[in-house]
Amino acid sequence: MAKSIMCIVLTEISLVALFHICICYQTNECTSTPSLSPQFYNSSCPKAQTIVQSFVAKAYSNDPRMAASLLRLHFHDCFVNGCEASLLLDNSGTMESEKRSVSNQDSARGFEVIDDIKSALENECPQTVSCADILAIVARDTTVITGGPSWEVYLGRRDAREANLKGSNDNIPLSNSTFESIVTMFNVQGLDLTDVVALLGSHTIGNSRCKSFRQRLYNQSGNSDLDQTLNQNYASMLQQGCPISGDDQNLFALDYVTPTKFDNYYFKNLMTFKGLLSSDEVLFTKSRVSMQLVKLYAENEEAFFEQFAKSMVKMGNISPLTGTNGEIRRICRRVNHVDV
Ligand code: HEM
Ligand SMILES: *[C@@H]1O[C@H](CO)[C@@H](O)[C@H](O)[C@H]1NC(C)=O
Ligand SMILES: *[C@@H]1O[C@H](CO)[C@@H](O)[C@H](O)[C@H]1NC(C)=O
Ligand SMILES: *[C@@H]1O[C@H](CO)[C@@H](O)[C@H](O)[C@H]1NC(C)=O
Secondary structure (H helix, E strand, O other): OHHHHHHHHHHOOOHHHHHHHHHHHHHOOOOOOOOOEOOOOOOOOOOHHHHHHHHHHHHHHHOOHHHHHHHHHHHHHHOOOOOOOHHHOOOEOOEOOHHHOOOOOOOOOOHHHHHHHHHHHHHHOOOOOOHHHHHHHHHHHHHHHOOOOOOOOOEOOEEOOOOOHHHHHHHOOOOOOOHHHHHHHHHHOOOOHHHHHHHHHHHHOOEEEHHHOHHHHHOOOOOOOOOOOOOHHHHHHHHHHOOOOOOOOOEEEOOOOOOOOOOOHHHHHHHOOOOOOHHHHHHHHOOHHHHHHHHHHHHOHHHHHHHHHHHHHHHHOOOOEOOOOOEOOOEOOEOOOOOO
């Protein structure tokens, strides 16, 4: 409805815009919401993307894993009330931070990098670039810097005035979620099975703690068994650093072959039953359609990269705040005006 109205409005302005929006409407392959645009800051803060990119490069050279940690923040933001930087709000007064949710606690990291980027952008162009847009640009730049595809980032999101801890607990799948519940949780956000498989390809970089996959090694179905979809040798190797109890925080590469390179080894690993998380391996073992996508991306990195870029834009379009909704935070960790 909203999109078809947009078509009529744009008819009077530009044929190029009409063409774009109508294709988008008819084929349902929307890669942009009309309200977000790659040129959003071109006149208000032309250096915005260059500044973000330089901070990403610096953070990555200090700590290569930071690329992965920062990429993950955009996902954990977008799945909770849309891409509106609710994830970045700290606990305070009545604010219950999402940083305390099951998925984020002791796991989400990179918030100081976002603080530094925000502060540089506030110096350059005060109260102009939203924290939500910073997360979206950072997600693209971290993908590129680790060897992955690039895409035009749609911009113009505004920041939320509230966090949703319960939403963070309920909407972000866990490493032991079933295939069905993972797909359902993505569908709720308007993402389909192709998006699920492509986006999980971001587990080609970064780490997981032992506690996130221990169940697979020692007690997969409650009778002291090894997950049958886990390669025996790989499991033995994991058990070395991830004992039956303790060492919860020990880190393991999500992609053991090329842990810091954004490539398609994640999918090749799934095909040899060497996916680290249960939620990874189920893409290959629980559905024929999903298995075919894993095979495709394992054999054709270009196909993976192309779909990953599309799916990232789609994820970035989840319920943005635009127009006069929300605000442009001055500090990503807190809202501008706190009611007393
Ligand atoms: C079914 C969906 C998903 C599940 C169950 C899941 C689960 C996880 C878990 C358990 C970890 C390790 C956390 C830890 O132990 O500290 C992790 C890490 C990571 N996830 Fe996901 N994830 C999902 C989807 C995604 C998506 C869609 C993205 C990005 C688009 C993403 C990006 C990452 C990255 C880059 C890391 C490594 C972070 C680091 O090294 O700091 N994940 N994920
Ligand atoms: C807008 O800015 C981006 C990033 O700086 C640049 O790549 C793009 O060419 C600009 N677009 C226009 C229409 O000026
Ligand atoms: C999955 O993991 C969560 C958090 O670690 C735990 O509370 C839950 O009981 C687990 N679910 C299953 C089915 O094992
Ligand atoms: C394995 O899981 C079952 C069911 O969740 C539990 O009763 C049992 O104590 C667990 N065994 C070990 C060794 O943790």
